[in-house]
Amino acid sequence: MTVAGVLALALGIGVTATVLMLRAEGETLDAQRRMVLEEASHDALTLSRHVVGQQRALGAAAGQFHPPDLARPDVLQARLAGEHVLSTLFDALFIVDAKGRMLMFRDDAGTRPMSLDVADRPYFIRTLEERRGIISEPVTSRVTGNQVVLLTWPMVHAGAVSGVLVGAITLQRRDLLATVVDPTNTEHPALVIITDAAGKIIAHPTADMRGHSIEADPFLHGAFKRWQEAGSPAELSGIDISDREHLTGVAAVPGTDWLVWRSQDVAGLLAPLRDGRTEATRVAAGVVVVLAVGLAIMLRWLLRPLYRLEKRADRLFDSDIAPDEGWPAATGEVGQLQRVLRRSVRERALIEERNNQVLQQLSSVLAAAPVGIAVTRADQFELVSAHLCQLLDTPQDDLLGQPMQLVFASNEDYFAMAPQLAASFKVSQPYAAEWQLLRRGGQPFWARLSAQPVNPHAPADGIIWTLQDITREVASRTALEWSATHDSLTGLANRTVLEERLARAVSQRPGSMPACVLMFDLDHFKPINDEFGHAAGDAMLRAVSQAAATQVRSVDLLARIGGDEFGVLLEHCPADAAQRVAVAIRDAISELAMPWEGRSLRVGVSIGLAPLTADYTDAAQWLADADQACYGAKAAGRNTVRSHLPAGLAAGGPLGWQQSAQGLRLVAQRTSNTR
Template identity: 25%
Template sequence: MIGRWFDSLVNRAVVLVLGAVLGTALILSVAASLLSRGELELQARDHVRTLAELVASGLDDKLGRRLALLSHVARNLTMSETAFRGRARVLLQQQVALQHQFDGVYLIDAEGEVLAEYPDGFRQTGLNVRARPYFQAVSRGLTPVISEPYRSNYRDLPAVMVAAPVFNHQGRFIGMIGGAILLQGDNFLNEFSHVRVGGSGYLVVATRSGLVIANGRTREAMVPVPADHPVLADALSGFEGTRHGPGDGGPPSILSVQQMAQVPWFVVAVWPTREAFAPITRIADTFLWILLAVLAVLVPVTLWVFRSLMSPLQALERRVRAWRLGTHAEPLDVAGGQEIREVAQTFNRVIEEREDALAHLAEREAFFRSLSRSAPIGIVQTDVLGRIEFVNPTFEDILGRPQSDLERTYLMDSVHEADRDSALAGWREALRRQQVFRSRVRLNCPQRYGVVWADVMAAVIETPEKALGTIVVVQDITHELEVEEALRQEQQQADLILGVLQEGVLMVDVDGQVRYANEAACRYMATHEPCQAQNFFELVTIEAGGRRWGLADFLAAETVDSLYGCLRNQRSETFDIDLTMLHIRQGKYNQRMVFVLRDDSERRREEQRLSWEATHDSLTQLLNRRAFTAALLKTLGESVQHDRPSVLMLIDLDYFKPVNDRGGHLLGDDLLRRLAELFRDSVRQSDAVARLGGDEFGVILPGCGLDQAEALAEKIRARVEALYLEQDGVRYGVTTSIGLTEITRHDSGPREVMARADEGCYVAKSRGRNMVVVVPAPPG
């Protein structure tokens, strides 16, 4: 039964068409699915990475501002230890700004006892927190800290402490001020934990020590980070990037890790892949339903069309039988496909041998018209005057008019008025020279588009005796011209955009020859547009990462993203650049490399400025305490390399507070700047001078020797004593109490050396101030 069904050409043709449709649909659906999935994955990775970066940056900003605010408050609390303990509650009540930034604020003395708290309901006053890691970190390091998560004394709730040390006027540690942030409280941490990634994604904030700060899925805090989770395990080691992996106890997800700058924490954005790729599933379902609907319509239509196309075979069979029986005297003329017509024409040629010349001519005309009807281009036959005698269906479709309307009309009437004269003159000249006429003209088509563009070719139909007319071939090229115009406009727009970009954009081939370059790229190469056909790597040299990059390096690289380096052209002009390179058609015969060159000088200047501000005091331009501590650590490590011992000098100003109180802070600031210049001018360039506090300064003298350092200290003391500022007829000045001590390899750290030098300052003040006191290092 199946065999008989396939014996039909119609059924075979239907199966072939349906197979082609299904195969094409399958190929398109697979290709679209792969392309869509790749694009969606790129978008999803960008989404989670951007969200992780924003959250990490937001947390860094909020923690940094709270740390800076707390440090500022701590500096303003400089007072005696007795005043600090006695006024703790009043001092804390005055810190309204801190009360709004933290869930709890505490003043703690140097022994770890909580002197005051806000709010009072926490009932922490009187507790001793000496054992708390944050207290130990502040009291030992004497710098502000952001603690690791810990279980607070208030209802055992998890919290993070931001703390800063408080010193007396002599720079001695007398306690600390701390702000607690509850991990599950109504604060910015809780806000970040509620941020959603898509519909079901979430955020996780954790420390590099392995504790969860906030989990947007479970709302847990102070629980260990799962050690068996591959992405989280790498994040604990400092990994930063985007990967696929299992969710935190959930389905497979896209995870992006962003390390934080203020604290050793990291942020993880988790987006389940099922939700990220949901649009592909919906598209596939829709495509399937559309395909089923198309097949439901296509099957009966295809059967009907092919049966209609094959029906002339039955007519052919009936007429052949009629010719055989002699009941049909006219030549056989059967419409249908080319194969059917070829059978009919073969039969007619046998009959034509018995027909006269007129019948033979009529049959040849029928043959021509049959061929022209199935031609994919327009065919027009005219007489010698240019009047239309025959048009094929394609030409009817081009003009939107049937043959009955076109017969006996002049072909030139269908040509647009703007092109008619030139086309008529060219046609006549071609006929005179017996050549084929070729031209591109516009045709009037009011019932379709108004005007269409066409390629026209005309030749003469002639016999040895006379010309019979012309045969004209017409091809509609309107769509092709529209596509060409659209491509040309897009090219012009792309050239315009690239031309006004500040970044240099150029494309080179595998030999380094420039194939395209915009104006900015030509400026980098010190050439004038156009700069094509020149070798890019002969015009410039690129150095980055301590080496020179040549053509072979870029060809070997997959892509180059944000290569920070230096570009030098033939004019010896040097540019700090951020270079990006990508391959086009990599590995193929027409491979290209596209370079994008960005000016990176401003970013580098900004990095230098920020680095300088992070290590220097803004008022005096001297090193700050953090940079001074780093320099002291370095000197301790290098102490064995010097023939003469290094010396630490601490300078404490005497009677500086009356200058501020009577002369004003502006006068006090001016005096501090003058003193900073005096200290810098008094020491060597290799010595480190820093402002450690309000009126406390420090100097590190590597390889100086104690005797020379003491002489230098006396010189500084005398110069400071002689320095005065005058305001409103009143002279203002200060003296110094200076403590000196050697830096030895037996010292355990900066704190021990600072303590000895600080002791010298205290002794100098107790002996009446304005003197230098040397505190010897303990024997080794």
């Protein structure tokens, strides 16, 4: 702004000075142009008076001559020699008779007769014709060979011209300008010359130019052309024929056909003015520079508070500077601005302090929290607690910025979680689920994950997670579930499971048919306990379980009902096939020889079989019938298989199982002994 102001000031001063200077130049030129005309006119008048004076003197002398005198050379010589005044006015004097013969001649060399004929000379002819004194154009003297101007005066007697008195002015010798130009006027030197109407130079400061055409003058030849083009006007008051380089005026000399030319060089005229302008410009430039420097210093001083305020504002929130430090003391608008900025800085410092406290608290919480805490955005960890790092066995720096998917045991789990998470957030519910995660070494563990968005309205802004390691909880829960459904000694399913499966088969009839249940009880098991101890009994129970398991399909259910009793559910198994399975089980158990303390222990088994029929109202009855058949096997002498026959077949009819197109059919009531 300062620089622009100074430039504008300098430009203004420059333009104003230039306009004033140009106007001064114009006015100076106009005044000088008028002066040139006036001086040319004045010179012409002065010259006219001089020349007219010469003519008068010539006329007075001519009047002294009488016709008889012209025939007497001695008289003429004496008269001419006595003309002292004329001899000062002219360089030569001579007398010519009416026929043009020169009678007597006087110059500096003396007065003497001269035999010369001038009858052909225009000045002589005109003098005779016009009977008055005339002034010739410059001509070459026939006596001296010099350029001369001749002034004549006729000697008239009785109306006739008897002779002519002639006065010669030698142009090279006599400077007519000396009579008109004031040599003391040197303030504005001008070139002044005198020519005749044809432009032949009569007087010139350079003597060699006299007698030549004005066109040979480099200073005035252009002016002469313009004068001719203007119609060669001749006025006493002078004509202005200036051009851009010269101020030129030409004035007619009264009583002659001569012209006085006066010309001045415009550049020379204006030189002092232009020198003054240059000087003034230099001074003005100096003033502008001084002003600019002064103005800059003043503005700098004036704007100092603003400058300091700007510097402080550049470091507005720089934590190295205290909020109240570095502000300039200022009043007015700058002061107002300073107070507003200062207040903003203070408020921001307070907010920062509060934020730092919150961050401190947050990092304390994250460090001390007994659960893993994480904040994710765009599925990447942005914040993790110390406990989470422990859980994942991963340093904080290795977790931050990593995708959350990285800690999931399987990618499928991670992708399955995403829609569940979105569904919970959609109904503004926190998400909670159990997923298997991986520690850094690849070791899996179960974690309970809870999540909720930082901003409930924009889950994309971030999600807060809490993670708990529930591996033990899951393990004990699994064990509990297993023990509720299994026999801890043999690892087989327990009675509860068997009864549930039987009940389901009953309820799913007829789709679950054909199906059979086997119920078996070990024979003479008690003596093993009694004789070899309870551990031997346990070992026998486990051995029996494994032997029985080898005889059933994986889809069949082998269960320990309690004590030395077992049950088998054979689904999609007709009675004859079940019969074969029962026999196979009996054989496997009875062939079992369990080594114990150097002895080989053996047991037998009694098996009861009951097929599923449409008559059963519940599973308990079905199992009770199998139990009844087992009891029948015991009663029949043990280590045998007995089948339960439905009530309708108990009254009689064909015996045993028959194969039909539909499968095996029960067609008789008889307890079979397969021993």
